Each structure stands twice: as structure tokens, then as C-alpha cells.
Amino acid sequence: MRKLRQLQEVNAGSMADIAFLLLIFFLVTTTMDVDTGITRSLPPPVEDDTQIDIRDRNIFKVLVNSADMLLVEGREGSLSTLKDETKYFMKNPNNDPNLPEKKLEFIELLGEVWISRGVVSLKNDRGTSYDMYIRVQNELTAAFRELREELSIDKFGTRFDNLTDDQKKAIQSAVPVAISEAEPEDIGGNK
Amino acid sequence: MARFRKKKAQGPQRINTASLPDIIFMLLFFFMVTTVMRETTMLVKIKLPEATEIQKLERKSLVSYIYVGEPVRSYLYGTESRIQLNDQFATIADIQEFIAREREARDEVDRKFLTTSIKADQLTRMGVITDIKQELRKAGAFKLNYSSRKAASKRN
DSSP, rough: OOGGGGGOOOTTTTTTHHHHHHHHHHHHHOOOOOOOOEEEEEOOOSSSSOOOOOOOOOOEEEOOTTSSSSETTTTTOOOOHHHHHHHHHHTTTTTOOOOOOEEEEEETTEEEEEEEEOOOEEEEESSBBBBHHHHHHHHHHHHHHHHHHHHHHHHSSSSOOOOOOOHHHHHHHHHHOOOOEEOOOSSOOOO | OOOOOOOOSSOOOOOOOOOTHHHHHHHHHHHHOOOOOOOOOEEOOOOOEEESOOOOOOOGGGEEEEEEEEEEHHHHSSSSOOOEEEEEEEEEGHHHHHHHHHHHTTTTGGGOOOOOEEETTTOOOHHHHHHHHHHHHHHOOEEEEEEEEEEEOOOO
């Protein structure tokens, strides 16, 4: 009965191997993808045909047809110039009477700033490709982001990302993302 | 009298590997905790469009997904773009109910932060997307995210 006295230990040498195996399984199955995308907020539904009066000079019309072609303010446009055109329209640097009105408003932390009353009106056809739509949205978003960036540099001397939350809010209210999407309707072209 | 004796070198010294399992277990637990298993099986093919002005979606638990794309088994379902909610195909009419159910599943405090993420294939026609958007407006889900991949940055 000598055997009993010796305390037998379980061999733990393979523990590391088992742990490794599990580790590799989880490594492989883990998806580290972060969901990214363009964030938008939809307008609440309108009950009846209430026409909101916006003066024509305040609207920047962007149309995308079923062949993925752009019509910007009545002329054929292209994606490469859309951003700069939008920025120019929103800023209206020369106070052109055909470009949107501006209003002087007092905003905390910024003081008096000119706020553009321009609105980008985006309209697409049912046949437009999603890719094109996202590209247009992307350019428009870029335009507004750059406008904010410029104002931020101008007022605070630093990039928008480096601002405090209050400063960001002030900039956001000075440059609201004014992208309006028209009620859907077919604007020609077959699906 | 004490004597100092030089220790004899005894060949290469072995590193103690007793703590190796512990380290591995630590890593293992990290990955176990962070892993999110894919809950839905994709019934539609999706290649997301590219964009540069993208934002990260915070709080994944408050995001409901709508998938739009060509069915994977196109020999069965055709190549027309279809909507997928959870694990099955759906039609435009199902979206309001889907949003209502997603809302029910969340805490009352969190409901207003619920975001809808549209994951649509880049070749989808806007007709479907527009219909979805209209339904979302009716359902009162105003926070929307067009899921897109990060494009090679044009920013400087």
C-alpha cells in the first residue's frame, strides 16, 4: 500500500495547448469590424401637402437621374465639383442676390456670425444607384464638414476635432447640415 | 568559515513556463468577452458603397439593421434586390412592425437612441431605399445610418 501515500498530481503540461486551441478559435471567429456609415436624420412625415415656402435663391437643387447623372442648379454637374459648388453656395462670399440670404446672429462663444439660410435640396430617381446616392451624400457631407472646419479655424484657431463639446455645439448651430430630401417622386427614366 | 564557491555553469538554463497557461488564459478570456458572434445569416449579397465622410456607430446594441441586396441564392429567389430583416426576407410592409419589435426589445430609456442602419449593396436601385426611408419615417425611426466602407481617404 505504498502507492496511496504519494499524492498524484494531474499533469498540467497540456493546459497551455488547450488554452492555445481555444484562443485561436476565438481569434479566428472574432469580427472586429466597426460599423461605419453616413449618419442622417429623417424628417417626420408630413400629413398633407403643406408647402414650406423657401425662397428660390435659398435652395441649392441637386438632382440625380436614373442614369446616375447630376443636375446641379439646372446645369449638368459632376461629383468632383459638387463639394466646392455647395460650399460656395452656402457661403455666398460676394453677397450675390441669386445666392442664399445670410442672417447675422449672436451665438455664444462665437459672437456675431453670418448664418446662411441656404438649403441643399437633394432629389433622386427610383432608378438611381445606391452607390451614386451615397457618393452625392458624401460630397454634400464633406462640404458641410469643411465649412465647419473653416469656421473653427477662423474662430478658435484649431481644427473642429480638437474643440470642446461646447465649442463644437456652437459651430454646429452656426453651420447646420441643411440637406433636405424631397418627397419621392419619379423624375423620368425607367427603372 | 563561509566559503564562496563559484557556481558551475550547467548548460543552457530553461525558462520557467509555468505562467504560460495563465497568460494564454488571460488572452483567451479577453477574446471570449469581446467576441460578437454573427447572429444573422446573410441571405443577400452586400458590397457596401465607399465613402469618406463616415462616422462610427456608437453602441451597437442600439442599432437595428436592414439589409438590402441581391439574394445569395439567386437561382431560387431571382436577382431582384430584396430586403432582409433578421433572418428572413421581408417586404416593405414588414418594416414598421420590425421597427416596433426592435423598440420593444430595448429598454425604455434607450428607445430614443435607436438607430437604423441600412446595409445595402452598392448596386441597389434607390427605389427600394426610398421606400424603406418612407416606412421608417412613418414608424418614427428618424435616426438613420447609411452603412458604408471607408474609402481611400481623399483628405489631406
